Structures are given as C-alpha cells and as structure tokens.
Amino acid sequence: MTNDIAIKVENLSKVYKLYNAPIDRLKEALNPFKKKYHKDFYALNGISFEVKKGDCVGIVGRNGAGKSTLLKIITGVLTPTGGRVTVNGRVSALLELGAGFNPEYTGLENIYFQGNLMGFSKLEMDARVQNILEFADIGDFIHQPVKSYSSGMFARLAFSVAINVEPEILIVDEALSTGDFMFQFKCLQKIKEFRRKGVTILFVSHSAQSIIEYCNYAVFLYQGGIHSESYDVKKLIYTYEEYIRTNKSEIKGNDIIKTPMKYDEYDFLTEPNQELAEHRIGTHAAILREVYFIQDGKEFSENIVLEAGLVTKLKIIILSKEALQQTVVGMSIRNISGLAIWGDNTLNSIGSMFELKEGVNVLEFEFNLSLKAGEYVYLAGLADFSTGNRIELDQRWPMKKITVISNRNMSEGFIFAPLRYLSGLSQ
Structure with a gap:
C-alpha cells in the first residue's frame, strides 16, 4: 500500500x-x-x-x-x-x-x-x-x-x-x-x-x-x-x-406507492408512529390516515426525499366514521430543533371550512418547497367545528420525517431562495 x-x-x-x-x-x-x-x-x-x-x-x-x-x-x-x-x-x-x-x-x-x-x-x-x-x-x-x-x-x-x-x-x-x-x-x-x-x-x-x-x-x-x-x-x-x-x-418499505382507495376497519389506525415518537390526540371520529408528497409525478409516504425549489404536491387521505360539516386541516414543517419553518391550513387555502363524507376523503394541494436542504418533520392536525366549538379529531405531531436536498448550498437562513445573477460584474 x-x-x-x-x-x-x-x-x-x-x-x-x-x-x-x-x-x-x-x-x-x-x-x-x-x-x-x-x-x-x-x-x-x-x-x-x-x-x-x-x-x-x-x-x-x-x-x-x-x-x-x-x-x-x-x-x-x-x-x-x-x-x-x-x-x-x-x-x-x-x-x-x-x-x-x-x-x-x-x-x-x-x-x-x-x-x-x-x-x-x-x-x-x-x-x-x-x-x-x-x-x-x-x-x-x-x-x-x-x-x-x-x-x-x-x-x-x-x-x-x-x-x-x-x-x-x-x-x-x-x-x-x-x-x-x-x-x-x-x-x-x-x-x-x-x-x-x-x-x-x-x-x-x-x-x-x-x-x-x-x-x-x-x-x-x-x-x-x-x-x-x-x-x-x-x-x-x-x-x-x-x-x-x-x-x-428491490427496497423495503413503500417509497413509491399509489394511493389506496379501498379500506376496511383495519385501515382505521390510530396508533402513533413509535419510530418518530409521534404524539397523537383527538376523538378519532375522523383520522389523518396518510399523506403523500409528490414531486415529478412520484409519490412518497416513507423515506421522503424532496428537492428544494420544486413545486410539491400534497395528497392527504382522511377516513371518517361519519359525515362532518365544518372541518379544517392544518399543517406545518419544523426543523430538527422544533422551530416552525412553514405552515398553512385549509381555511386559508380553500377560503372556508370543508365537509367530510363518511368513508374515504382525498384532499390535494400544492406549494413551492422553498426550504433549505436539511432534515425536517411534518406535523398535521384535523379539527371539527360543526358544533360551534373546536373538537380535535386527529392531531399528529410529527406525522412524517422529510429530507430536503438541493443542487446548491445556501449560506444562511432556512429558506431556499438562491440569487440569480443578472448583470453588473465582469467575469
């Protein structure tokens, strides 16, 4: 040698x-x-x-x-x-x-x-x-x-x-x-x-x-x-x-999956994710069954690796035991130290509360993934306001772990917003 x-x-x-x-x-x-x-x-x-x-x-x-x-x-x-x-x-x-x-x-x-x-x-x-x-x-x-x-x-x-x-x-x-x-x-x-x-x-x-x-x-x-x-x-x-x-x-788990549209009573799962030390509370009259992150036409529910700066779609699967008239889903992404980096809810995106039917409900959204490369967790919550009071149906903190990669390193901060050179300097 x-x-x-x-x-x-x-x-x-x-x-x-x-x-x-x-x-x-x-x-x-x-x-x-x-x-x-x-x-x-x-x-x-x-x-x-x-x-x-x-x-x-x-x-x-x-x-x-x-x-x-x-x-x-x-x-x-x-x-x-x-x-x-x-x-x-x-x-x-x-x-x-x-x-x-x-x-x-x-x-x-x-x-x-x-x-x-x-x-x-x-x-x-x-x-x-x-x-x-x-x-x-x-x-x-x-x-x-x-x-x-x-x-x-x-x-x-x-x-x-x-x-x-x-x-x-x-x-x-x-x-x-x-x-x-x-x-x-x-x-x-x-x-x-x-x-x-x-x-x-x-x-x-x-x-x-x-x-x-x-x-x-x-x-x-x-x-x-x-x-x-x-x-x-x-x-x-x-x-x-x-x-x-x-x-x-050739790999374990469901890194690439198609959204299941048929469920039975065993799909109404309420056990927290022990691997993520998930904290889960609510009446579970309706649950956040699954969330899929989609980039370039590929769906991920586990081993989620996304690229910064790309349009990212969310597909949220909700199972409900009954019809509910006034519900809201909120979500956030936090960094490794627990700081909330991004968050939004359906009341903002839809402009009103939405109705859940009994059985399977599928919500789809999209947003720009403007996060700096790193490790994050995704939190989500589902609440019912049909009675005039807020009733927690299913709060999942955290629900998923997310890895964000990028084609360039940002020097500071949390946001992926790379400078684009226009003019003014000789090269």
Missing part, C-alpha cells in the same frame, strides 16, 4: 449464519453428516476500494446495506469472513452510542479508559481532559456513571473523546443524529476543521445533504456490495436518491 493511501479494502466479505429456529444451531453442531441448517447472509460480499489520506468519504446506503458492518471491520470490532483491510494511521471511531464505554465507570473514568485502549498514557490523557470536558459540556455529570446518561450525553462525551485524541483517521457512524441541534452543528464544524488539517474521515449518514456538504468522495453500498463510488459526490447522491425512488421491487 502506497503512503498516500489511508485505508485499503480488498475483496472484503462478512457472512452471518441465519437459523430458522434456535434449536437448528444445536442440530447443525451435532449432526454427524455436517448437515447445514442455516442460510448464509452476506452483510458484505467481496467489496474493494481505497481511501486516500485527507479524503472525507461519505458512505450511503439503505438500512442493511452493510455500512456499519464495514466500519466495524475497519476499526477491528468485527473480524471479516474473507478479504482484508489495511489501515495506515491512528484510528478514532464513533460507531455506536456509548460503544466501548463501561457503564459502571463515570464519564471521567471512561475518558481515561478510552485513552488507554488507544495507547495513550495517563499523562498524555491528562493533557487532553480539559479539551474533552469543554467540548462535551455535560457539567457535573462527568462524575456520574455513564449508565445514568441520556443518549445526548453519551453522544457528547463519545464524540468529544474521539476528536481529542489527535486521530489521523476519524470514523463516524450515524451516532451524531442522537445529539441536539447545536451539538450536531458543533460536531460538523469540527469535521470541517479536521478536513482542513488533512485528517482522513469516513462518514456514514442518512442525511444526503450532509454527505454533499462535507465529503469529497462517496461510496454507495447496496446489498453488501458497492453499487457505485465517485469523487463527484453530488452526482452520486442524486443517483442514490433516484435509485431508491425508482427501484420499488
């Missing part, structure tokens, strides 16, 4: 044995004829690539594509089934929340524990502790056992330790999504600083815009293999987003 290469992955594979039942593992171990009771699952299947020193490499792919497995093998947490990884430089990794921390130790004890694992003496860690404490900013909790920490505290301390041990190679999994908005901002600024210093970075994120903004190289993993890799990060990300939009048969 040449001196300009930080990481070299050669024909790397990781195979797991999958059993239909726990007893099958014992049957296989005791079978005198070596009969197999398992199926081989290839988390990684013969992948090869190189990372040059100073590159910031973004790794994208759907859940189960092999991203975390790859990083764990590179850092030595997992042993590959086949192939090899060669690493040239000191590695600092943030793979999973609290990975490598002893839950019984205090935060301060874990700082020294992590330093010892990386080969630093106590004296060397003494010189780094103050910087670690200042960046983590968890106050007196540093003297408490980490088992008492919130997920945000874990993320703060783990990232702070990872960046303050002078890494030559920094590996970051999706762990940054756990911290609060300002902590994420501070971490991403630190990644920018490391890039300027020439630190090699491997960065896994479900945020397409973060990959575009911070990485100069990207690898698209698909079903344990490499679908594509390129220094044209923006083009690869658009390829990735287009791929998951248009290959319905």
Whole structure:
C-alpha cells in the first residue's frame, strides 16, 4: 500500500449464519453428516476500494446495506469472513452510542479508559481532559456513571473523546443524529476543521445533504456490495436518491406507492408512529390516515426525499366514521430543533371550512418547497367545528420525517431562495 493511501479494502466479505429456529444451531453442531441448517447472509460480499489520506468519504446506503458492518471491520470490532483491510494511521471511531464505554465507570473514568485502549498514557490523557470536558459540556455529570446518561450525553462525551485524541483517521457512524441541534452543528464544524488539517474521515449518514456538504468522495453500498463510488459526490447522491425512488421491487418499505382507495376497519389506525415518537390526540371520529408528497409525478409516504425549489404536491387521505360539516386541516414543517419553518391550513387555502363524507376523503394541494436542504418533520392536525366549538379529531405531531436536498448550498437562513445573477460584474 502506497503512503498516500489511508485505508485499503480488498475483496472484503462478512457472512452471518441465519437459523430458522434456535434449536437448528444445536442440530447443525451435532449432526454427524455436517448437515447445514442455516442460510448464509452476506452483510458484505467481496467489496474493494481505497481511501486516500485527507479524503472525507461519505458512505450511503439503505438500512442493511452493510455500512456499519464495514466500519466495524475497519476499526477491528468485527473480524471479516474473507478479504482484508489495511489501515495506515491512528484510528478514532464513533460507531455506536456509548460503544466501548463501561457503564459502571463515570464519564471521567471512561475518558481515561478510552485513552488507554488507544495507547495513550495517563499523562498524555491528562493533557487532553480539559479539551474533552469543554467540548462535551455535560457539567457535573462527568462524575456520574455513564449508565445514568441520556443518549445526548453519551453522544457528547463519545464524540468529544474521539476528536481529542489527535486521530489521523476519524470514523463516524450515524451516532451524531442522537445529539441536539447545536451539538450536531458543533460536531460538523469540527469535521470541517479536521478536513482542513488533512485528517482522513469516513462518514456514514442518512442525511444526503450532509454527505454533499462535507465529503469529497462517496461510496454507495447496496446489498453488501458497492453499487457505485465517485469523487463527484453530488452526482452520486442524486443517483442514490433516484435509485431508491425508482427501484420499488428491490427496497423495503413503500417509497413509491399509489394511493389506496379501498379500506376496511383495519385501515382505521390510530396508533402513533413509535419510530418518530409521534404524539397523537383527538376523538378519532375522523383520522389523518396518510399523506403523500409528490414531486415529478412520484409519490412518497416513507423515506421522503424532496428537492428544494420544486413545486410539491400534497395528497392527504382522511377516513371518517361519519359525515362532518365544518372541518379544517392544518399543517406545518419544523426543523430538527422544533422551530416552525412553514405552515398553512385549509381555511386559508380553500377560503372556508370543508365537509367530510363518511368513508374515504382525498384532499390535494400544492406549494413551492422553498426550504433549505436539511432534515425536517411534518406535523398535521384535523379539527371539527360543526358544533360551534373546536373538537380535535386527529392531531399528529410529527406525522412524517422529510429530507430536503438541493443542487446548491445556501449560506444562511432556512429558506431556499438562491440569487440569480443578472448583470453588473465582469467575469
């Protein structure tokens, strides 16, 4: 491996044995004829690539594509089934929340524990502790056992330790999504600083815009293999987003769907979305059954990735147990810190309240998606005014997660309103 290469992955594979039942593992171990009771699952299947020193490499792919497995093998947490990884430089990794921390130790004890694992003496860690404490900013909790920490505290301390041990190679999994908005901002600024210093970075994120903004190289993993890799990060990300939009048969979930128009009693669902920690209240005499975001003729209800600046259509499906004469739907989009960026309601758009019939009701709207690239949540509420009083029918906070990408980065603010050059400057 040449001196300009930080990481070299050669024909790397990781195979797991999958059993239909726990007893099958014992049957296989005791079978005198070596009969197999398992199926081989290839988390990684013969992948090869190189990372040059100073590159910031973004790794994208759907859940189960092999991203975390790859990083764990590179850092030595997992042993590959086949192939090899060669690493040239000191590695600092943030793979999973609290990975490598002893839950019984205090935060301060874990700082020294992590330093010892990386080969630093106590004296060397003494010189780094103050910087670690200042960046983590968890106050007196540093003297408490980490088992008492919130997920945000874990993320703060783990990232702070990872960046303050002078890494030559920094590996970051999706762990940054756990911290609060300002902590994420501070971490991403630190990644920018490391890039300027020439630190090699491997960065896994479900945020397409973060990959575009911070990485100069990207690898698209698909079903344990490499679908594509390129220094044209923006083009690869658009390829990735287009791929998951248009290959319905090869992906999980309903990324591209047609609006269902037939329902039975099992479709009248009122359970909140646990994945989004949705708060849902109301009488549920009528419910917001589903919402679809539509761009370029494609409908999305999950894994919603939209492009800034485009006209976006909304299709809202409402199920009602009875006819209601005076109803209103309100909605908003909020950023990761909970700030409302956009909002409107049907009273404004229609000019009056509307009637719901018993059964299926479909409302369609459109608006300009003038949001800066980033991660957002969509909230919606349905209320009835037929009795003269406001009765909450179905409030869903939040109802959906939305990712907005753009073909250019806006320098400040929340709104996608790019300047268009007209005249006056020589070029």
